[in-house]
Amino acid sequence: MDNKNVFVAIALSMSVLLFWGAFFETPRKPIDQKNSQNVERKNEQNSITPTIRQPQILKKLTREESISNSKRLKIENDSISGSINLQGALIDDISFKKHKQKVEDGKNIVFLNPANTENGFYIETGWTSIGNKIKVPTKDSLWKVKGNDVLTNSSPVVLQWSNKEGVTFEKRIELDDKYLFKISQLVKNNSDSSIDLFPYAQMTRNKIPDDIQNFYIQHEGFIGVFDDELKEDDYDDVKEKKIVRESNEGWLGITDKYWMTAFVPETDKNFKSTFLYEDGFKANYIINKPTTINKSSSGINELRLFVAAKEVETIDGYAANQNIKKFDLVIDWGWFYFFTKPLFFVIDYLFKISGNFGTAIVLLTIAIRLIFFPLANFSFRSMAKMKAVQPEMMRLKELHKDDKVKLQQEMMALYRKEKINPASGCLPVLIQIPFFFAIYKMLFISLEMRHQPFFGWIKDLSAQDPTSLFNLFGLIPWDPPGFMIIGIWPILMGASMWVQQKLNPAPADPIQAKIFAFFPLFLTIILASFPSGLVVYWTVNNILTIAQQYVIVKKTTVKTN
Numbered sequence: 001m002d003n004k005n006v007f008v009a010i011a012l013s014m015s016v017l018l019f020w021g022a023f024f025e026t027p028r029k030p031i032d033q034k035n036s037q038n039v040e041r042k043n044e045q046n047s048i049t050p051t052i053r054q055p056q057i058l059k060k061l062t063r064e065e066s067i068s069n070s071k072r073l074k075i076e077n078d079s080i081s082g083s084i085n086l087q088g089a090l091i092d093d094i095s096f097k098k099h100k101q102k103v104e105d106g107k108n109i110v111f112l113n114p115a116n117t118e119n120g121f122y123i124e125t126g127w128t129s130i131g132n133k134i135k136v137p138t139k140d141s142l143w144k145v146k147g148n149d150v151l152t153n154s155s156p157v158v159l160q161w162s163n164k165e166g167v168t169f170e171k172r173i174e175l176d177d178k179y180l181f182k183i184s185q186l187v188k189n190n191s192d193s194s195i196d197l198f199p200y201a202q203m204t205r206n207k208i209p210d211d212i213q214n215f216y217i218q219h220e221g222f223i224g225v226f227d228d229e230l231k232e233d234d235y236d237d238v239k240e241k242k243i244v245r246e247s248n249e250g251w252l253g254i255t256d257k258y259w260m261t262a263f264v265p266e267t268d269k270n271f272k273s274t275f276l277y278e279d280g281f282k283a284n285y286i287i288n289k290p291t292t293i294n295k296s297s298s299g300i301n302e303l304r305l306f307v308a309a310k311e312v313e314t315i316d317g318y319a320a321n322q323n324i325k326k327f328d329l330v331i332d333w334g335w336f337y338f339f340t341k342p343l344f345f346v347i348d349y350l351f352k353i354s355g356n357f358g359t360a361i362v363l364l365t366i367a368i369r370l371i372f373f374p375l376a377n378f379s380f381r382s383m384a385k386m387k388a389v390q391p392e393m394m395r396l397k398e399l400h401k402d403d404k405v406k407l408q409q410e411m412m413a414l415y416r417k418e419k420i421n422p423a424s425g426c427l428p429v430l431i432q433i434p435f436f437f438a439i440y441k442m443l444f445i446s447l448e449m450r451h452q453p454f455f456g457w458i459k460d461l462s463a464q465d466p467t468s469l470f471n472l473f474g475l476i477p478w479d480p481p482g483f484m485i486i487g488i489w490p491i492l493m494g495a496s497m498w499v500q501q502k503l504n505p506a507p508a509d510p511i512q513a514k515i516f517a518f519f520p521l522f523l524t525i526i527l528a529s530f531p532s533g534l535v536v537y538w539t540v541n542n543i544l545t546i547a548q549q550y551v552i553v554k555k556t557t558v559k560t561n
Contacts, residue, residue: 066114067093073145077153079178080307084151085114085122088139089159089171091181092122094307096259103451103460111259112307115139120206120280123261123305125183127169127197128286134195135163143171153177166191179308180318185301189293197291199301201263202284203254208235213257218332218445222275222283223260224252225326233275242276246288251324253306254283258447260330264304264322310447312344332445339438348448357461358454361443361533365540368439369548372432376548389418443534454536458489461533465489486528489535494524496542503549 061069072083075094082093094112101107113119127136137143143159151157156174163169170186189195212220212235222233226247233243252273253262265271265285273285293299304322308314310331319327333340343364350360369376392414400407443449450462457467465487470480497520527535 060118061114061116063110063113063117063119066117070114071142073149073151073157073159075151075175077175077177079309081108082112084157084159084173086143086145086159088124088141089126089137089143089161090115090122090124090139091305091307092120096309099258099309099447100451103453109259109309112261115204115206118206119209120204121261123201123203123307125171125185125199125201125303125305127185127187127199127301129195129197130290134167134197135165136197137161137163137169146170151175167195178314179306180322181305181307183303183305185303187291187293187299189295189297189299191295194292194294197293197299198286198288199266199291199303200284200286201265201303201305202282203261203263204280204282205254206280208281209256217334217441218257220256221254222252222281223255223262223330224250224273224283225329226250226252226273228325230326230329235281238275238281239277242274244272244274246270246272249325251327252283252285253330254281255310255330255332257445258310258450260306260308260310262306262308262327262330264306264324266302312348312446312448334437334441336434336438336441339434340442343435343438343442344446344448347442347446351448351452356454357449357452358458358533358536361461361537362540364439365537366544368435369541369544372435373548375432376545389414439537440534443537444531449531449533452533454532458532458536461536462531464529465532465535486524487532489532489539490524490528490530493527493535493539493542494520496539496546497523500542500546500549503546 067083071086072093073086075082075084075091079097081095081097082091084090085092092112092114095108095110097108099109101109112121112123115122124139126138129136141161143161146158146160148155148157151173153175156172159171159173161169166189168188168190170188172184172186174182174184176182183201185199187195187197209220219232219234221235222231222238222243224231224245226245227249231245237243248270249267250273251262251264252275253260255261263283263285265287270288271285272288274282276282287301291299291301306318308318312331315331316328318324328341346367347357347360347364350363351357354360354363393411396407396410396414400410446462450460452461453459454461458465464485466485467487468480468485469491470484470486501516501520527538
């Protein structure tokens with residue numbers, strides 16, 4: 001190991017960060033074709049087929065047209081607004097009131113959309129029977145409202161539909177003050193015989209969202225916990241093959257970077273979940289054991305539905321208060337969960353006391369540097385010594401260029417004389433890498449950083465720096481294309497990395513030296529499109545590192561005579 005080890009370690013850590021998915025994507029279990037075929041045959045024999053297939057839609061409407069052309073029941077609380085389509089009792093119109101589409105406008109984030117729109121994303125619940133022998137409500141059934149016609153956190157609603165054969169279906173829908181719907185499905189059997197019905201629920205998304213970030217650091221797509229085991233499936237996986245699982249406990253849904261939907265089936269009831277692509281992406285479950293409803297009696301099923309912004313405090317509160325195992329994992333904390341999540345609580349506390357998320361990032365960076373100050377000192381001393389003896393190392397290489405054995409002996413003698421361990425600079429850096437990834441991950445996924453301003457031109461720390469070198473940071477009245485937007489903060493980051501590089505020992509190999517010299521420019525271009533909050537963290541960290549390393553280099557001297 002030579003005197004460029006520390007910088008190599010940093011370079012490798014950066015490469016892993018940027019290309020993690022290419023090398024370390026979670027391996028997928030091979031598909032058990034035999035077991036899959038058995039499940040399919042079993043399902044065919046039972047013929048438990050919910051009537052949940054979406055009818056072909058010949059014409060797509062705008063969201064406004066679809067909502068205005070249908071009978072609806074209003075939804076409103078402090079966190080969401082929207083409506084329920086009485087045709088099918090579909091929850092297909094939800095917006096988040098506390099989260100806006102853009103910093104500069106006041107339009108709410110629109111999440112759920114009617115089925116006959118391009119970005120359709122909607123929720124349905126219901127019952128089915130073996131062979132579909134019993135007439136049950138479908139997406140074309142028009143439900144009646146009993147009593148209150150506005151769903152709020154203080155006033156639940158009841159919907160009713162009758163099949164005119166003696167069976168009446170009711171849905172009682174409750175909403176808390178945030179994002180939780182509780183749906184109780186009641187069946188009243190006034191027919192001449194008992195009936196068996198299977199409750200189900202399904203969410204359908206017409207297409208992959210336009211703003212999905214195909215980046216391996218965060219999962220977007222299908223998600224669930226089945227018997228305490230987290231499962232994540234990409235849209236492409238589901239489009240390629242239907243994914244079926246059975247479980248006695250858990251939850252399932254679809255997650256975006258900042259938003260999510262999830263079903264929590266009734267506890268202690270075995271259910272089958274299916275992720276599939278059929279006229280859209282679907283995540284559904286069905287209870288495997290039927291609810292038997294004798295004549296002149298009733299049967300009921302309950303489920304919980306979350307249509308939520310992924311606010312850490314809210315999600316954690318639901319996981320604890322609703323007793324939902326691993327529900328907090330709907331926020332993708334990653335492999336370094338035990339670092340990432342505590343770091344979020346630290347930065348959230350700093351944000352609350354400072355009032356500025358960018359300031360909180362700076363304070364967190366300083367705190368991390370203080371924690372690792374002794375380790376960094378140890379590493380920098382080693383690098384400083386390696387840099388100080390570099391002229392002597394070059395002299396020895398030139399003197400013994402034809403005798404590699406002698407050169408190695410002289411180099412080891414030099415290391416012993418100056419008490420230098422070439423490997424000692426790497427270990428402290430390697431220890432810090434998990435924290436580096438954890439901070440990066442925490443800032444990348446944090447909804448709490450979204451639309452938070454910093455000082456000056458940074459109005460949204462979750463967006464890239466909007467300035468650009470190619471229009472002289474706004475002095476020239478020209479909007480460059482996206483790939484040319486290289487802002488002030490990315491340039492400061494690249495410049496600080498270049499300065500830091502100059503304090504490290506230079507590689508002896510001229511080709512390696514050129515590669516490392518190009519590295520700051522490479523990262524400047526790559527990170528220009530990253531959230532500015534991440535670039536602020538990186539830049540401040542570089543500046544603090546430079547200050548510490550500069551002092552150590554100045555204090556370190558060696559004798560080579």
